Amino acid sequence: MFENLSERLSGVFDRLTKQGALSDEDVKTALREVRVALLEADVSLPVARDFVKRVQDKATGQAVTKSVTPGQQVVKIVHDELVHTLAGDTEDPGKLRIDSPPAPILMVGLQGSGKTTTTAKLAKRLKDRDGKRVLMASLDTNRPAAMEQLQILGVQIGVDTLPIVKGETPVQIARRAKTQASLGGYDVYMLDTAGRLHIDQELIQQAAEVRDVTNPRETLLVVDGLTGQDAVNVATEFDDKIGVTGVVLTRMDGDGRGGAALSMRAVTGKPIRFVGLGEKMDALETFEPERIAGRILGMGDIVALVEKAQQTLEAEQAERMMKRFQKGQFNMNDLRQQLEQMIKMGGMEGLMGMMPGMGKMQKQVAEAGMDDKVITRQIALIQSMTKKERANPQILQASRKKRIAQGAGMEVSDLNKLLKMHRQMADMMKKMGKGGMMKKMMGQMM
Ligand code: GDP
Numbered sequence: 311m312f313e314n315l316s317e318r319l320s321g322v323f324d325r326l327t328k329q330g331a332l333s334d335e336d337v338k339t340a341l342r343e344v345r346v347a348l349l350e351a352d353v354s355l356p357v358a359r360d361f362v363k364r365v366q367d368k369a370t371g372q373a374v375t376k377s378v379t380p381g382q383q384v385v386k387i388v389h390d391e392l393v394h395t396l397a398g399d400t401e402d403p404g405k406l407r408i409d410s411p412p413a414p415i416l417m418v419g420l421q422g423s424g425k426t427t428t429t430a431k432l433a434k435r436l437k438d439r440d441g442k443r444v445l446m447a448s449l450d451t452n453r454p455a456a457m458e459q460l461q462i463l464g465v466q467i468g469v470d471t472l473p474i475v476k477g478e479t480p481v482q483i484a485r486r487a488k489t490q491a492s493l494g495g496y497d498v499y500m501l502d503t504a505g506r507l508h509i510d511q512e513l514i515q516q517a518a519e520v521r522d523v524t525n526p527r528e529t530l531l532v533v534d535g536l537t538g539q540d541a542v543n544v545a546t547e548f549d550d551k552i553g554v555t556g557v558v559l560t561r562m563d564g565d566g567r568g569g570a571a572l573s574m575r576a577v578t579g580k581p582i583r584f585v586g587l588g589e590k591m592d593a594l595e596t597f598e599p600e601r602i603a604g605r606i607l608g609m610g611d612i613v614a615l616v617e618k619a620q621q622t623l624e625a626e627q628a629e630r631m632m633k634r635f636q637k638g639q640f641n642m643n644d645l646r647q648q649l650e651q652m653i654k655m656g657g658m659e660g661l662m663g664m665m666p667g668m669g670k671m672q673k674q675v676a677e678a679g680m681d682d683k684v685i686t687r688q689i690a691l692i693q694s695m696t697k698k699e700r701a702n703p704q705i706l707q708a709s710r711k712k713r714i715a716q717g718a719g720m721e722v723s724d725l726n727k728l729l730k731m732h733r734q735m736a737d738m739m740k741k742m743g744k745g746g747m748m749k750k751m752m753g754q755m756m
Pocket residue numbers: 419420421422423424425426427428505559560561562563564585586587588589593
């Protein structure tokens with residue numbers, strides 16, 4: 311999948327990675343090519359433009375990591391941005407809201423998009439992976455063959471389908487499915503709505519009526535990934551008229567241009583939940599932005615290389631910090647950094663628990679009642695100091711202490727406690743440094 315985009319982009323980056331130092335102009339030229347590649351992959355113009363702009367902003371501001379070329383670093387940034395664009399803020403796309411049984415799932419989409427196939431694939435997944443009892447119903451009253459197709463698939467995967475009753479309207483079928491699902495003790499019932507070749511008034515009207523009588527927990531739009539930009543237009547239209555909770559992109563096993571996946575999230579704001587990867591009933595996967603980005607870019611080696619180099623850089627920084635601590639150069643800025651780290655890592659107690667030989671300190675902390683709120687106030691105190699004072703807190707006179715405490719809305723005694731803690735920690739760091747303890751400790755903290 312995505313061969314085209316991947317090939318085009320790797321051509322661009324091959325040229326980039328071979329050069330030594332990169333100028334702004336080089337980055338610009340390369341990103342112009344990225345933009346063309348994206349457009350040729352059927353990514354919509356605003357999305358491509360936005361994408362390139364974000365990559366450029368990041369590439370310009372980023373510190374150069376030793377041992378990778380700037381070009382390789384750009385590849386990494388493009389990769390991260392691809393993931394970001396594809397993912398949005400959806401945490402777990404594969405998780406369907408199917409609590410409170412029987413939960414209705416409405417399947418919508420154009421004819422031929424793979425809607426019926428996807429309905430069955432999803433039913434199978436719910437049954438096999440989640441142990442759910444699923445009922446499927448086809449509402450495609452215009453095409454008896456479509457209703458039969460769902461029935462056949464149901465038998466094949468061992469999922470029940472609602473018996474076909476001739477002459478019913480889609481809304482009547484939906485009502486019957488709802489009743490049957492309740493009476494039959496099903497966890498989920500899936501409604502495979504009628505498709506059309508194009509979106510028309512009647513189709514939308516019908517889907518809206520079905521929606522209103524069943525109140526679906528999920529409304530999944532099935533779109534053909536091969537149709538590129540059209541897929542995005544279809545999604546926008548369906549979402550405006552019916553409201554969808556997610557998209558399933560089918561035919562992602564084909565040699566499509568991949569642009570649909572990239573534009574889909576950005577344009578519609580709707581998460582891609584699943585991708586169809588073939589005609590077989592198990593050819594459905596949860597949408598994984600990392601994976602799709604990797605396939606689009608096709609440069610996993612470089613991404614891994616840069617990640618490694620960045621880790622090395624962080625380790626180098628930690629090492630430098632450690633050397634300073636060992637020399638007794640633990641100042642208020644360092645303390646502040648540590649405090650911020652503590653909040654990030656789940657509070658003082660959590661952090662102390664991770665350090666060897668810190669049991670005693672942990673006890674002190676517990677006795678002093680240090681929680682995140684206290685830590686936040688200590689950070690505020692440090693912020694009220696001047697640069698000079700932070701580097702060398704010994705110079706603090708009584709009058710300054712008063713001002714600093716006031717500035718942070720606290721008492722001088724609070725500040726004294728903080729200063730005492732700083733002294734204790736600085737001493738401890740120095741001692742530990744001598745015994746090689748520090749290295750062990752920092753290793754655990756990073
Ligand atoms: P519907 O009209 O939207 O219900 O479409 P169908 O479910 O009948 O699918 C139309 C055709 O597309 C069938 O031949 C399916 O086997 C095929 N199809 C569906 N999903 C995929 C997919 O992810 N990959 C491939 N290669 N074919 C698919």
